[in-house]
Amino acid sequence: MNDITRPATPSLGRPSDAPTLGMLLNMVRSEMVRTIEAEMSSQGLDLSFTQYLIIKKAQQLGAVSATELARAVELDGGAMTRQLDQLERKGFLRRSPHAQDRRTLSIELTEAGHAVWQNTASVCGQRVTNAAQASLSHAEQAQLLDYLERVLHTLRDKT
Amino acid sequence: MNDITRPATPSLGRPSDAPTLGMLLNMVRSEMVRTIEAEMSSQGLDLSFTQYLIIKKAQQLGAVSATELARAVELDGGAMTRQLDQLERKGFLRRSPHAQDRRTLSIELTEAGHAVWQNTASVCGQRVTNAAQASLSHAEQAQLLDYLERVLHTLRDKT
DNA sequence: GACATATATTTGCCTTGACAAATATCTTTC
DNA sequence: GAAAGATATTTGTCAAGGCAAATATATGTC
Numbered sequence: 448m449n450d451i452t453r454p455a456t457p458s459l460g461r462p463s464d465a466p467t468l469g470m471l472l473n474m475v476r477s478e479m480v481r482t483i484e485a486e487m488s489s490q491g492l493d494l495s496f497t498q499y500l501i502i503k504k505a506q507q508l509g510a511v512s513a514t515e516l517a518r519a520v521e522l523d524g525g526a527m528t529r530q531l532d533q534l535e536r537k538g539f540l541r542r543s544p545h546a547q548d549r550r551t552l553s554i555e556l557t558e559a560g561h562a563v564w565q566n567t568a569s570v571c572g573q574r575v576t577n578a579a580q581a582s583l584s585h586a587e588q589a590q591l592l593d594y595l596e597r598v599l600h601t602l603r604d605k606t
Numbered sequence: 607m608n609d610i611t612r613p614a615t616p617s618l619g620r621p622s623d624a625p626t627l628g629m630l631l632n633m634v635r636s637e638m639v640r641t642i643e644a645e646m647s648s649q650g651l652d653l654s655f656t657q658y659l660i661i662k663k664a665q666q667l668g669a670v671s672a673t674e675l676a677r678a679v680e681l682d683g684g685a686m687t688r689q690l691d692q693l694e695r696k697g698f699l700r701r702s703p704h705a706q707d708r709r710t711l712s713i714e715l716t717e718a719g720h721a722v723w724q725n726t727a728s729v730c731g732q733r734v735t736n737a738a739q740a741s742l743s744h745a746e747q748a749q750l751l752d753y754l755e756r757v758l759h760t761l762r763d764k765t
Numbered sequence: 766g767a768c769a770t771a772t773a774t775t776t777g778c779c780t781t782g783a784c785a786a787a788t789a790t791c792t793t794t795c
Numbered sequence: 796g797a798a799a800g801a802t803a804t805t806t807g808t809c810a811a812g813g814c815a816a817a818t819a820t821a822t823g824t825c
Contacts, residue, residue, distance in 0.1 A: 525785090
């Protein structure tokens with residue numbers, strides 16, 4: 448019965464039940480997220496992947512507004528407010544009023560925030576990222592990133 | 607100030623603020639999901655990406671249990687129950703008792719389910735997948751999938 | 766065969782993120 | 796400079812998914 452429902456595929460291509468790009472992205476991403484969170488947890492650091500990204504970006508960008516940060520990590524503004532609440536409660540960042548624009552916040556890592564990034568979070572991220580790509584040569588790793596960037600731009604520009 | 611906080615990166619590597627693998631996967635995946643959902647919506651088909659995957663898998667696998675289906679699309683069992691509720695309500699699939707095991711359900715696409723997959727959902731998925739990979743040659747597309755599969759297996763086996 | 770253990774499905778609870786409305790504050794236009 | 800429109804943040808609401816408990820049924824052990 449399977450022979451009938453499965454239309455003859457050109458036998459040179461990939462098997463018809465091989466994971467497609469969307470499915471694969473789904474799986475690789477969630478596996479990677481899980482692993483990074485587990486790695487941080489094993490170091491006694493209780494951070495979600497989203498919070499990991501926020502701290503990373505905050506560290507890269509220095510003082511930024513919530514909106515800029517939200518754009519940088521592709522997170523909804525409302526969700527960002529709540530994540531900032533949590534990260535502020537944990538003592539990793541600080542909201543201060545913006546000098547020129549009273550609507551805007553200036554968000555910055557605290558000392559504890561910088562420390563947690565340098566000593567733990569970035570290390571966990573690096574370790575997992577390296578482990579994930581361990582079966583690829585350096586050239587292949589670069590190619591993978593390049594392909595993904597090209598796919599991203601194609602999806603955004605065209606469609 | 608930025609010059610200080612940003613440690614000198616080997617200038618041959620990628621710029622230190624270039625998106626990393628995790629971030630890129632995040633972005634590409636969500637863009638792809640959004641685009642497929644938009645494509646289906648434009649065809650008058652109201653399906654989430656998760657539901658798209660469930661129908662796709664159900665179509666590939668024929669009659670399956672909820673647990674098998676859940677594993678196939680990497681979805682929690684509880685979440686699967688609720689998705690099946692919705693898809694059953696929409697008339698795209700059917701739950702019947704399993705002949706040998708009274709704990710288990712046998713899940714199968716209805717005629718409407720098969721039709722919606724063949725005529726609309728799979729077409730939308732194909733269109734978006736192709737568009738996403740349009741800037742890659744066929745060889746590069748195959749390589750991208752291969753890299754992602756290798757990354758996935760590395761993450762799963764090792765760590 | 767009774768009992769302990771394992772598995773399938775469902776349900777409740779909780780957290781997260783998207784979306785929209787509310788509020789406060791710029792910015793532009795006249 | 797007042798009104799209209801744009802932008803930043805917060806809050807409410809909702810749907811989705813993960814986890815754990817509940818229930819029903821199989822399976823393995825003695």
